[in-house]
Amino acid sequence: MNCLPGDTDVLLSHGRRRRIEGLWDRFEDESAVVATGDDAVASDIRLFTMSKPETVYEVETETGDTVEATADHPFKTADGMVELDDLEEGDDVYLHPFEGLQDETPPEFTLLDESDFEEENPQLVRALKDRDLLPLKSTDEAFNRLLKLVGYHTGDGSFSGNQSWFYGEPKDLERIQEDIAAIGFDPSRIYERERNHEIDGNSFERVEYSARSTAKSFRKLLVKLGAPEGRKVESGFTAPEYLDRLADWQKALYLSTFFGAEMSAPDTVSAKNFYAPSVSHNRLVAERDAGETFLRDLMTHLNDLGISTNALEEVERTETTVGETVRFRFGISTDPDNLIRFFTTVGYRYAREKQKEAIAATQYLKHKERVIDARARIAEEARALADGGVAPKEIKKRFDINDRFVERSLYGERDGRPRPPADFPDYDEYRDETIVQDDLSVTAEVVDIAERGEKPVYDIGVTHDAHNFVADGFVVSNCGVRMVKTNLTYEDVRGRERELVDALFDAVPTGLGGGGIVQADSDTMGDILEYGVEWAVENGYGIESDLDHCEDEGRRPDARPEFVSQKAKDRGRNQVGSLGSGNHFLEVQRVTDTYREEVADAFGLQEDQIVVLIHCGSRGLGHQTCTDYLRDIEQEHADLLESLPDTELAAAPAGSELAHEYYGAMCAAINFAWVNRQLIMHRTREVFGDVFDADPVEDLDMELLYDVAHNIAKRETHDVDGEDRELFVHRKGATRAFPAGHEEVPAAYRDVGQPVIIPGSMGAGSYVLRGGENSMDVSFGSTAHGAGRLMSRTAAKQEYWGGDVQDDLEEQNEIYVKAESGATIAEEAPGVYKDVDEVVRVSDALGIGDKVARTYPVCNIKG
Template structure:
């Protein structure tokens, strides 16, 4: 007979070999398989990074334990969303004969594929996060410069802008001593009632049609659904609704991101605080605002979440063409703009107004969550646990206002980026209850520092279109703050000052450390001295909730 020969090709299934196979050979004859293989390469690389991180944590935990570091501190410093306390305990006391696995919480490939390719189709590309942005020293190689004007530019820094990031101040009828025994429970209840963190889901679920109604109606949408009180709406800038919102100018991706996040804090510098009024500077105005010494108040600082961020991302890209089309000259290559009456300008304004109104509703829904938490913890323990709204003011917004220019009233589009409206007495836009004294101006401090309530002035209208500061700017990048500051140490420092802290992560806590910001008290003194706003009250934090 004829001898036959059969060859069997065996391919190692180790992650390293599969990465080499699919990234170098792949399935060029089949587009679907090629796309799946490219995604699988990234999936395996991510798994390798997670395993390496867990190996590092296991070794670091053991080294810290050998050095005499208390287990509680080891858990606080090394626990992350991918590494739980049980893993660290086993590393300390159980020993490890083999390399750690990724953990049960790590998504399977099908789940990862859906999440990582959202909106990318069968391109083979996946979404991922920028690991770090660091200065490079003594670099002599070539760099391909992706500028905003370059057609290949597609990077927008996280947090570039979120329309109507702003602050809401709620007053109570309580004094500090009344809530002191319940402060821990109250903070925990607020943490549950007000979802936070990157991508955090909100308190209210809405359909696509309801979202479009929400962003057109603003605070009135919440009022009709029992999520607001009439006085809440009256004590909100623009009564919680900026005219001109046009949902047709908002991308499907922005709507997709915004639908699940109504009523959520988010992350970054956004927060919820329980404060006490520590000092009153202007008793008459403070009385008009409903503020008094030793009073407990609550601040809510957040914006339009992923909805507003996506709108910005979309229009930064589309307006690059408008800059060239209209021959505009800008002082910074990372700026874009369009004439306000151009098709591009009108489209952006319609989308931005949607984000503004989304943010007003977002803070309104959170305010109702705060009221529910106070009732849950304090009912039957204090005489009156209710909260009333002092004011809600935007920090990032552009809108049309009437101002005097060379002796004549003119309709201007005033763009406040990192600034707060500060209208003085008599302006019709100021709520009737405050019209004789001027508009409340809310200036939050950094975490653990004082915040301020100011009042708008006529001088601000004369000098700065009725605008003033919105807080204390950063002096340290988030990356640098994480390198210099341990979140667990910061939490201990704040709690040693009597400030209760709840945070989604220790890294996020470190990013917002007081040392990362300017001194807000000095900023306020400059504003007060210049007459752009006057000091009314200083607030001291009792509890802080961060995303």
């Protein structure tokens, strides 16, 4: 459960970062940034752990971002959280490039007290005191929010009477509302109105959005902290003097919101190079000195943060209705490292779209600089080889780069650093293919994973349901099930549980990474993806009746192996017949109860009988296939994704070529998953035969009850408003539950309904149902596919210790569990899951899945 070395930076609230080892004495008072998909929010840290040295691995991306973590540390990917040991070069992980500034405790001093409000109504003072805003100190949490509000209001706010107005885009105004509310005031709703504007003789209309606070005490507070009153162009305000005394990260709060309101967004001056993001500021000539001082103050504060600026310019003077004005301007120096530092440490708060553009620009610049650095190293090595007497012709052969580049390096035809290669994408091309999430995260390709030795490791837990946090810029926290019957009873197994669990653990490959029962070559992979369980039976890994008792007879005829990428095939090649990790398991169970005797008889189930439940899916092949097509969908149908309420609903439009290809690839992955479970069942039969010295089929009657797929989409015909329609039915967290009489239910069960298997936790048991008579009308022939989690894997590892869970299950429940690691057992502790009895009760009550039998674990192996 301890994953990160001590020098890993964790992103905290208010744009601070701190080494994880430095949180140990203060974690309960801290909040870490959680990337929720919709936003980046601060969440209280509720747990901190540290442990002895463990082996860590460094993950490096194409943008040069790196982080070290243990093999079981989960990284956020487009397919959810994936443990490091299951990542490969070429996979995409989510980064959160905004890194913030080093955390430091601000010098404590009083900014405002009652003496600053002597001339105000006592009721106003009381309002501030009631909200703990008087006295106001530099170390107060409320002050950090006020810094942002003052900075933004200085740029894009106004006062009208006692009202404090803020102008911006609705999403940004929502953040402002949250901060106003957090310090104790009631913000208004967001208003909108049409406004007419004229610039250089051109008239146009735009919608203006705004929010306000009507509290006089709030208005006075902003003014006392430096927000200018009256028309800003006529004012003599400068930057607040107290900024000089603050911690760097606090200065950035004020600067970033002012820049969010007033600074230009990142933009390119040429195909691959950026303009200097700039701030323009107007004052009446009478207030010229104050205006110049204000901008020079901002420049000085940026310089103090290590960010270089261009020279301050007096751009123009203009006659206006209030007099002659002067316009000043300065910009951020366009050196790539300088722009990256600005975008990732200050940026544009309360300006989501600008900040998202800054994130995209950051990743582009990082990638570009990484490529240029590589070319510079080649140039230097080429010159060194030439100095050592190696002929130019030989030098050219040593590098995978065009000959002209080597020649220019050798003969001094280049001034300064190399340019990126001609095929390096322009920023517009890059931007079209790059999606920055609303939480400011973006994917990057993993280019290297390397072992870095043993180091003490640490972990934290947050209260937010997303259960992730940002570490060194990384966001870090298809299956089915089949049941095999036997003629053994619980008494036959009692006393041999440990022997059985050890034998199964030795025989069935488990855990992350490679290792399967079959090592498949290219032809074999093609046959598995196309023919499914038919291939397994033909090759001696099953019996004919297995086909009769499997959903779709173990083969999706729509499978198109050619639409599965070579990378996905390579990942699955050595995983055919393996459990994987997480909630995948092989469990020996006993039937404890039967409910509908005639159906139980048809299924061949009776009380005290031993059965085996196998839950696993398509392993790395399915994960990679999903990742491949999700990337294509994001590129080809970005407009559709933007219209969806949640990016997790990403899909290709039905009827499109991409949808056709993805469906064919998914069906192939389903065939792979069926074969995976088939081979595990085959090996399980062999183990039972060895342990009980009997033929598993002839003597032990080890026949497949049913195999039902989870988490798939299928083309089916359903009655919709009295009309039969062909639909794509997506069963995510669900499973098929067709009723008696349905033509797609295997003949052996058609009279009673399709078997449905609902796994519970390894301490609570599982259920066998049959498709209910209401399922087609209520749920498109579906019911739940399991108990469902109550907490994430990360939270589970924080709550439970694997060894304790294992001991408790054995001592209190007589359940024997074996896994690759204690962390896996902790992730799957009984308390992590919902009450399977209640899940099944609801299904039964709705008539979509009727109870047939209940089973209880005897022994269990996990990856």
